Amino acid sequence: MELCVEDLSFAYPKRPSLINGVSFSVDKGDVLCLLGPNGTGKTTLMRCLLGINKIKRGRIKIGGFDISNMSARELARLVAYVPQATTIAFPYQVMDMVIMGRSPHIGFMSTPSEVDLEIARSALDETGISHLQDSLFSEISGGERQLVLISRALAQQSNILIMDEPTASLDYGNQTRILKIIRGLASQGYSIVMTTHFPNHAFLACNKVAIMNGGKIVAIGSPDDIVTDGNLSDLYTTKIKVVSTKVRGMLSGEIKVCVPLMT
Amino acid sequence: MLRQVHNTGMSQKILLLFLALMLIFFSSFLLGRYQVMPDKVIAILASKILDLPKTWTDTMETVVLQVRFPRIIAALLVGGALSSSGAAYQSLFKNPLVSPAILGVSAGAGFGASLGMILHYPWWAVQVLAFLFALLAVATSFLISRIFGGGGNGSMTVLVLGGMVISALFQALISCVKYLADPLDTLPAITFWLMGGLSKITNVDVLFALFPIILSCVGLYLIRWQVNVLSIGDEEAVTLGINVNLIRFVVVICATLMTAAAVSISGIIGWVGLIIPHMARMLVGPNFALLLPVSLIMGSGYLLMVDNIARNITAVEIPLGILTALIGAPFFIFLLSKVKKGWT
Numbered sequence: 001m002e003l004c005v006e007d008l009s010f011a012y013p014k015r016p017s018l019i020n021g022v023s024f025s026v027d028k029g030d031v032l033c034l035l036g037p038n039g040t041g042k043t044t045l046m047r048c049l050l051g052i053n054k055i056k057r058g059r060i061k062i063g064g065f066d067i068s069n070m071s072a073r074e075l076a077r078l079v080a081y082v083p084q085a086t087t088i089a090f091p092y093q094v095m096d097m098v099i100m101g102r103s104p105h106i107g108f109m110s111t112p113s114e115v116d117l118e119i120a121r122s123a124l125d126e127t128g129i130s131h132l133q134d135s136l137f138s139e140i141s142g143g144e145r146q147l148v149l150i151s152r153a154l155a156q157q158s159n160i161l162i163m164d165e166p167t168a169s170l171d172y173g174n175q176t177r178i179l180k181i182i183r184g185l186a187s188q189g190y191s192i193v194m195t196t197h198f199p200n201h202a203f204l205a206c207n208k209v210a211i212m213n214g215g216k217i218v219a220i221g222s223p224d225d226i227v228t229d230g231n232l233s234d235l236y237t238t239k240i241k242v243v244s245t246k247v248r249g250m251l252s253g254e255i256k257v258c259v260p261l262m263t
Numbered sequence: 264m265l266r267q268v269h270n271t272g273m274s275q276k277i278l279l280l281f282l283a284l285m286l287i288f289f290s291s292f293l294l295g296r297y298q299v300m301p302d303k304v305i306a307i308l309a310s311k312i313l314d315l316p317k318t319w320t321d322t323m324e325t326v327v328l329q330v331r332f333p334r335i336i337a338a339l340l341v342g343g344a345l346s347s348s349g350a351a352y353q354s355l356f357k358n359p360l361v362s363p364a365i366l367g368v369s370a371g372a373g374f375g376a377s378l379g380m381i382l383h384y385p386w387w388a389v390q391v392l393a394f395l396f397a398l399l400a401v402a403t404s405f406l407i408s409r410i411f412g413g414g415g416n417g418s419m420t421v422l423v424l425g426g427m428v429i430s431a432l433f434q435a436l437i438s439c440v441k442y443l444a445d446p447l448d449t450l451p452a453i454t455f456w457l458m459g460g461l462s463k464i465t466n467v468d469v470l471f472a473l474f475p476i477i478l479s480c481v482g483l484y485l486i487r488w489q490v491n492v493l494s495i496g497d498e499e500a501v502t503l504g505i506n507v508n509l510i511r512f513v514v515v516i517c518a519t520l521m522t523a524a525a526v527s528i529s530g531i532i533g534w535v536g537l538i539i540p541h542m543a544r545m546l547v548g549p550n551f552a553l554l555l556p557v558s559l560i561m562g563s564g565y566l567l568m569v570d571n572i573a574r575n576i577t578a579v580e581i582p583l584g585i586l587t588a589l590i591g592a593p594f595f596i597f598l599l600s601k602v603k604k605g606w607t
Binding site for chain 2 (some may be wrong): 156
């Protein structure tokens, strides 16, 4: 197992716990999709996996090693984070942002070398935005920013990617662009944990789905088994129907979509 | 390829800035009421290292080495210290409107100095008190953030609030001292100190400030990449492998030490630590690894030029802090109109 979470619990000091006894594992090439309503602990769980939140109970293991014994630098070589595209205070260029992904590999007192620059360039190549390298991060579109942050995670050369709503506030075209990249990365052997508010994306890009509610994982398994009428309707407390439809010319023949019923 | 072209462009810019600084440095020796010719200045300065035949008068030597030299070096040190600590704080707080005074260092120094003056301490003790109270003020702000910040995101906000509270407290204490001070001699002395200036600088003062300022500059330079990554956000920095608490601590220590040393020999000089990092950022971008050396060079040159104006333009010396504000405020407006990239 690449990433293994055992009986994890977390609470901020003097607050009720936000995550209660969560266990799951992610293998090489897996894309795990976390579904759950707002405020259910998805982000808190990710922050635990990234070492930002120090866990109260349980264990997180990567390749068999407990992450609580690792420094930020050691952990950053194993796990990379793709945050939601936010604003930054200073006018950084795209290349400035991507090369920051090399930080866990750069000596404490040195700066990126020519080799780091080369790695950052090929990370930009991989997401297809090399032409943006001298643009200002604050002036490119939301979809492009998301690609920049993915490139930064790739430059980090960590095998596990944690993505916080990678398709949030993107248009249809950009959503599919990101999902395709996620599938491509998984086929290269990356392990990916992502959150989303679009259950459809579970069918499109993931091979594992975990449903989180009230700080617990209530169901985990393959998208076909987990993303069902009953589970979704309970989760979002609104009626949702999962329908299958045939698409001509597609290999698998059948695709599934989730539709909320406005009753 | 683009990037490499970019980088050689950067080193050319830094080289040009450095040459400009050297030019300002040497020409500053020529300015002043007592005229000393350039060849004599070079000979006098070189005679400290080389064994040269004496072609100048004793007065010339005193003017160059005892009067102008400490003052020029002090301007370089103070300007460089204020600008680089300003740049470091702006990156640390992820806020381009932060100045070195944010954690209470100036107010603390002001109180220390006025306390020393009302107690009629010798001048060196006034400077030491200014230095110590500057450190005390920042240490208190930092302690407040540690006790009430609760770690994580909140502690930076509490740190800024702590700095504001401590500044206000020391400002009130300064007012107390001024109220009690003898209006004929001590009060004007305190008031002039708070306006900032380098007219009383001696070679001993320069030696006093030299060590903490150089040490802190080196400290900041060593962690330049870590500070750079920190400026995009604390949590993202953690996931990029940065030891955020350690870096934050080192930045506060270095910035405080160098600002305290600068303020204790110069008095309070505003605006330099705010606008110079902006100009540097417009020139080389926000990457702290470049921003730090460029802020240092530009800050040194800027304050030296302003100090040349302060000591030469009128018969009576103009307090430096007044000039930096008079020049700085309109210049800041000019920067706002020029900014295309924006800083938010």
